[in-house]
Structure formats: C-alpha cells, structure tokens
Amino acid sequence: MSLTPVAETGAATTVAPVTDRRRARRRAAWRRRRFVLLLMSPWIIGFSVFFGYPLVFTAYLSFTHYDLLSPPRWIGIANYQYLFHQDPQVWGAVKNTLWIIAIAVPLQVLSAFGIALMVARARRGIGMFRTVFYLPALAPPVAATLGFVYLLNPATGPVNVVLRHLGLNGPLWFQSPGWSKPSLVLLGIWGVGNVMIIFLAAILDVPKHLYESAELDGAGPLQQLRWVTIPTISPVILFSIVIGVIAGLQYFTQAYVAADIASGQASQAGDQTVNNYGYPEGSTLFYPVLLYEQGFRHFNMGYASALAMLLLGVAFAVTLFIIVNSRKWVHYATPEG
Amino acid sequence: MKRVAIGLALTLVLCAAAAGAVAKTNALAGTSSAKATTLTVWVGWSQRELKEFKKITSEYDAKHSDVNIKVVGGINDDKIIAAIRSGKGPDVVSSFTSANVGNYCSSGGWIDLSPLMKKDHVSANLFPKTSQYYTQYKGKRCALPFLADVYGLYYNKTLFRKAGIKSPPKTISELTKDAKKLTQRKGGTIKVAGYDPFFGQYSGNAPDMTTYAPLYGAKWTDSGGNSALSKDPQWSKFLRWEKGLVDWYGYDNLVRFKGGLADEFSSSNGFEIGKLAMMMDGEWRVAFIHAEHPNLNYGTAPMPVDDAHPELYGAGYVNGTIIGIPKGVKHKDQAWALVKYLTTNSHPLAKFSNGIRNVPTTKASLNSHEIKPDAHFKTFLKIFANPHSATSPITAVGNAYGTLVQAFAVKWQAGHVKTLSDGLKKLDKDIDNQLKQAGKGVP
C-alpha cells in the first residue's frame, strides 16, 4: 500500500494524506487501465479491421450492385428480392446446409462417442487404438477428400470393387445426387478422431465411485451408460454438438473439392469454364459454396453480400440460442471456472 | 468500459473512412512510353499449345526492338478479373470463354477497341460474322477474335470398318443407329461406347447442351429478347433424343463409364484410345491426336443434324478465343499494336493455326497459302464457313446462364425432371430473372 506522505504544512495533516493516497490509487488504476489497453490493442485493431468493418461494409454492399470493376451502385432491396423470390439455387443451398447439420453432426457425435466408449473399455492397447482413430483426423481436408473421391469411384474405386466381390452393386457415391451427401458424411465420420479423443478423456475421467453406486442400485451396463456416463460427460457432448453446428454452417472445403474432382472435367487452363459447384445436380451446393460462387466466380458481390447477411443472421441466432441455453442443458459436476 | 467502447468506435470510424478513401482511388489511365517496354500477355493455353503461341510472339519480339513480350499461360477468366480489379493486370489478355465478352464489355473490364480500330482503319468486317458477334456486346467492341473453335464429329475408322459402317452418319437417326452398332458391352459394363451423349462427359470449353443448338436450328431467344428454350420445340426434340440414347445405355452405366475414362486432355483421352467410337469435339483435337496418337485411324465430319432439317448439315457450334486489352493497361499503344498484329495479320494467324489447329479468324487468313493442309482439319474450316453455324448468345451475365442451362440438362438426363415442358418454362424464367438481376436485358 502507498505510504502516507509527510505533510508540508502544519494544518490539514489528516486531509492531505487521504487525497494523496486517493490520487496515487487513481494514478495506479489509470496506469493499469493503460496497460490493459496496451495488452488488448492488437485485438482491438484486429477486431475492428477484420471483423467490425467487414460486417458493416457487407451490410452496405448487400444493397448495391457491385462487380468490382466499377463502383458499387445502390439498388435498394433488389438483391434480397432476388434471394427470396427468384434465385433458383439458394433454397437448395439452404436445404443442403441444414441437411448436413441435421445429419452429419449427430452421426459424428455418436460415432465419436461410440468409438471412445469402445476404446475406453479395451483392456489393452488403448494408446494404439487411440492413434489409429486419430490419424485420419490429421489428414488435411483436401487430401482426405481427394482420397475418398478416388476410393468411392463408382466403376474402379476400391470400395465398389470390394462390394462387387461380395456380390453387391455399389452405389454411385459422389456421382449420384442421392449419395453425394452421404459420401461426405462418411468422410466426416472418418475424421472424428479429434472429437473422439476428447470424449475418451472425459469418459476415462468419470469417477469410478459413481459407477459403483449405480451398480449397487442394480443398474446394468446400459443403465449405467444412461444415468452415469452421459450426464457426467454432458459438457463434452454439448461442446462437440456446438463445434459441429458451427462447422456445418461454414462447410466449404470438402464440398468444393469433392464436386470439383468428382465432376472430372479439366479444361486446359485448369479452370472450370463449365459449372461444377454442387456436383452432381446441386446436391453438394452448400450455402458457403453458393456464396463463393456468386461472389468470386460470377462477381455478383452485392448479391453475395446479401447471401452473407442471411448467413450472418442465421449464425447469430444459432449462437445466441446456444449461449442462452447452454447452462440449462449441461450438468456440471463442479462450478464453472 | 466506456473508454474501451469509445476506442472501438473511433477505430471503426477511422477504418470506414480509410476504406472509403481507398475505394475512391481510380486506376491510372493507360499511357504509352517510348523506351523498350515489357508487354505482359496472358493467355489460356498451356504446355504444347503455349509453346506454339510463344513462337509467334518471339517473332514479333524480334521484329520490334521497342517491346519485350512476356507470356504467361494457363490463365482463366477469374484470374483475369482478379487482376483487373486489383490493378495488376497485364497489357494484353485473352480468354477461351467468348461468352464472357458480355461481362467484360458491359463492365468496362476490357477497354473499348473501336476508337483504336478507327484510328488504324481496322474494319470489323475483316472477321467472319460469327466471330464479330462474340467479340462485342450491344455495339461495344471490347475484344477481337483470335482463332476460333468449331465442333464437329470425330469417328474411329477402324471401329467403323469392324462394324460394317461405310460412312459417318449425317442425321441424328443415323447417329443413333451407328452408335448402337458400335457399342460393345461386357455384362452390364460398357467397354466401348458408340457415341456418348452424356452431358458432363467431355465438353471442351462450352456447356454441352449449347453445342447441339446449331444442329437442330434451335433458337435461344424469342422476338422479345426473352429466353425461348420452352418456346422453340427444337430444344425439346433434342432433349428427348438425348435422354432416349442415355436410357438405352443405362444412366448408371454411363456414370460408371465416365468414371473409368481418363481426363479429356490427357493422352489417354477416351476417343484417342478407342473407348469412344464417335465423339463430338473441337477442331483442336486434330493437333492433340497428331501429337499423342499419330497412328490412330480416324476421320472428321460435320456433326449429324436433325432429320427434319437436312439443310443444316455442315453447320456446327462455333466459339473462340477472344483477345483484348484490360482496363488500367499501362502501355496502351504498344498493347494495341500487338493485338492488331495478332488478330489481323495473316502470318501469325496461319502459323498459330497450323501449330494448334484452331481456325483462323480473318477471311484473308482462312485462304492464306501458309495454312498447312490437313484433311482432318479441312472439315472444320468448312464448318466454320457454313452460314448455319452459330454461337451462344452474348449476355450481360457472361457465361452465367450456361450454368443454369447445364444444371437443367444434367438433371434432365438423370430423369429428375418431371415434365420437360414445365422444366424448360422454369429454366426460361430463371434465365430471364438472372439477366434482369444483372441490370440489363437479354440482347
């Protein structure tokens, strides 16, 4: 604490030390605030430039026609009218993105959880199994997608060849509009390793005495799972659902690469003069892919901004929903840090 | 908290102001300079074809000491637009997608060449009518044609002899008959396809459905300028034929067949290795076969046409490479001199045409004695000259309507369109909407 200064004048010896102390404390607080500002400065600049400004400008651009070669031209709500009433692709894209979130996320969470359960129960070689299931998650998305498109080639890919040996006629996988999204889901499940590891750690962390008390109460393994394991690891379950949904709203790379490779068209310049997005038949046209196509292929930047605003609205709603409800769903054993 | 909030707000305002200032900056207008300048030329060709182009430019380079030409190959339209936008564009640029000229001209991305042409007395009539059409939009000429592409029929003479077919088909029904005769299957798998009508198979540089339009005389727009795919019955006639043949092969079988075919521009191209007995392809294939499979016994002919319109025989789909000068060019006069040379002088046109077997685009160069005769290539020269040959409409959205068309075609052949007429009506509506959205109508 600060030392009381020796009073210069005789009078007001009791008042001066108090104001000095107050002043010193204020100065210290001001210095601390300045230090905080210094610490936070990179983020403040970064947030404004790379987050705040783009959001504002995107909103502005969504009311313009902008093709990057001439200045933006104000057209009012025409972009939104096109989006909601006339764009033949946008509602397909919305449906595709919702599909991938509704189907892929639960399947991935279930797979990660299931595999983690199995690995946790294994007596020997937990480390080895953990490695085996984690490795595919390390594969770069482009490489993994390329591999899967090749593996699932309907005529000559190993998967269909093996199926043929087993007497089954394999589906057309990435070449069929009905099977392309399931193929992407398979790709996603192949890569659940990182979520699986989190589940594994959480499962192994469940206190043994909880299981013992449950067994005492006559609970079989299934009931133990339902009443002990799942509630205890519910924060992890919520976490994996949340990152799954967030990833689903941004799903781009695998869809783009798969459509591009599966459509198999290569012109000389290595460019697509024919449309490959969403191949086949728009089944892999997810919302972020449509946004990219409109903004950076057809250069309808104004319209793409309108698409971005819609995505922002949905993502924001989902984020708010998650934050508001997270406490309700999760069963915390200890208070949050 | 307040201070942080004020700080945040200030930074936001500053950034917005800065962005506004930056957005108002204009690109420098092009000026000419007198010293030895480096002209950057961007083209779409790569590998062998790029080498041929470089031969032409090095000739020009040698003759003109005041310029130094730097060629960059493998360019596509996105790179062009990206470069123009960021102001780092080349001096001369060329594109395979002639349909995008509507985009380039209406947005000003490629500069208007008419004043330069007038100054040097270059008339647009030097070029064939079709090439004139796909290098301008609404009267604004922002590109010149630089070798054209023509689509015709390639057929494998050895397989023809084996199947007992004497001459290439001239009508669609003959094509169907021959295709079925030439197809070889093993069980359910297709080993050799007589003629693969599958949209999305090989397609050169045009969406497949459009390449059949001249063979049926199908019109893209009606008198009002609106999309006419549902109004002109020729489109439905063509689509029904296509689906009929696809179903004969079996849709799934064709998908599997496509998966087992090598890449279109590889040396294991399906036609070149005998897996496709007949194929519709561009005239450039002649050069590819010459370089990769010179012993292939094949022939070329115009594509078969609708039985009801035998007078159309000899026509084909045409588009081509376009060349122009991007906005923000730094050496306009020298760039124009090079463009003028490349597009109007018969020598580079003929020499380059010999090299990559594309069709020369001036009336003079078509008859130039420098053209090396080639029986296979002659077919395409004839198709190019045919008055019924046509190209796709030039619109303000560039090639974007082709996206919608192909999406529909692919759905149709898979049997996912319930009623053809309803589907085409919706396609017309979508195309019209897309053009309206672009702020301009269909030309």
Next chain:
Amino acid sequence: MSSASVPVARELVRRKPPASVRRRRFLLGVANHSLLIVTAALFIAPFVFIALTALMTNDQALSSHLWPHPFRWQNFIDVFHRSPLWRWTLNTLIYSGLATLGLLISSIPVAYALSRMRWRGRNAVFMVVLIALMLPPQVSVIPLYVMWAKLNLVGTLWPLIIPNWLGDAFSIFLLRQFMLTIPQEYLDAARVDGCGEFRILTTVVLRLAKPGIAAVALFSILYTFNDFFLPLLYTIDAPNKWVVSIGLEQFRSLHQVQWNLTMAATLLVMAPVIVLFFLAQKAFVEGVTLTGVKG
C-alpha cells in the same frame, strides 16, 4: 450419501462377482474388442488403399485392380517432377510460420488481460470474442477481399498472414481458459517481489502457460496447413504462391488426372502432419483434450 455407504461398498467390492456375471463381462469384453478391431480396420483401410494406388501405374489406377503390379515407387519422385511440390511446401511453411508467430505474440497479451487482470467490460469483451469465434468467416470475406485488392495484396500470402498478427479469437479463447487455471498466488508473489506488470507476463505467466501455448501453436500450425478457403480466395491466380492444399487440389487439372500420381501426392501431403503427430504425440493429445475440457 457416499460417505455413509463407503464401508459397506468396500466390503461388497472385495467379494468376487458370481461366475455368470464374470462370464457375461468376459463375453462383452470380447465383443467389444472384436468390434473395436473391425472399426479400426475400417478406419485404416482408406490409408491402405490410397497407398496401394499411389504405387500403381496410371492405367492400373483406372482399372478394378486392387494390388499394384509392379510396385511403382517412381511415382513419388514423379510427383516432384510434375509439380512444384517444393514451392508449395515452402509457401505453406512461410504462411504457417509467420501466422503462428504473430498469433502467439498478439494473442497471449490479450488472453492475459482477459483472464488475470480486472477491468470494467472484461466479460463483455470476452463475450464478443466468443461470438466472433462462432460466426462463419464467409460473412466478412467480401469487404476484406475488396480491401486487400485495393491494397494490391491479392495474389500474395499477406492477406492470410497479417490478420493473425492482430489476435485470433480461438487462440485467445483457449489461452484465456488455460490462464484461468494459473493459481493467483504465483502472480501475487511476483507482484510483491516488485515485478512490473509486463515482467509478470513475460516471465511468470509465459512459463506457467507453456502447455497451453504449445497447444495453441500446434493448432495454429495444423489449421494453417489445412487451410483451403483463404488461399483459394487470395492466391488462386498466383501459382507461385500456392500452398500445399491448393496445389494438391489443382494437381489433377495441372497434369491431366493421373490418379496414381494424385494419390502419391495425397500421401506426401498427409505425411508431414502424421510425422509431426508421432513426434509430438503428447502435446497433440493434451492440446485436443484441453479444448474439450476447458471449452
């Protein structure tokens, strides 16, 4: 409840469960283990098939044969001859290295301010960081592209690197969670010793937060290595600036789809990350667990 029944529970646990229960447990264990092995095999299978294809000739890769005849190890060398894989790797290293460095330098102070310093508005700012984390990048991508284009930086790696030098939401989040676990006593002891705030950060906090920092660095390297969208936006028209992810995707169109070479290239691209994993296994697993447990 538990304390009252502990003595009873201990007695019960000591007794061996009846034979039927033991048998059931054994059978369940066997079933579990076999299912585990089958699933593990399914997960490894893609790698195996990709590797086998990488060793085939092009025509074999397009046929239904599963086993290469002969083994063409040459393919891996061909990949380097046919494509500038070295340049792509160099670009990736530049991107990864500079981005990770900047990320650490800018995010650690922010995380510290958000976790260990008390100031008004701290929780509000953290909420903003969280929200920024959850929104898709596509919503901000268009104006940023325009900005970089006007600054003439499209076609370079700078639009990818520079944002990382101004803080990254995910790293801030993770580091903050980690720093929250640092006991206050260490910091107070340092303050009493007369350390200025800045020195506390650089000496005490950095050392104590090392596992968190290692995890964040690892994630950043992984993320930048796998990044496809941003390089696609900014460097697709500048082939000499392509990173590995773009190069691999374009590989098939550069050299006319040769599946055998493409699979060989795919393996080569997967290899560094897998090697890195085996070298830093502990850090990886701890890092991943960290995200889940603290998230």
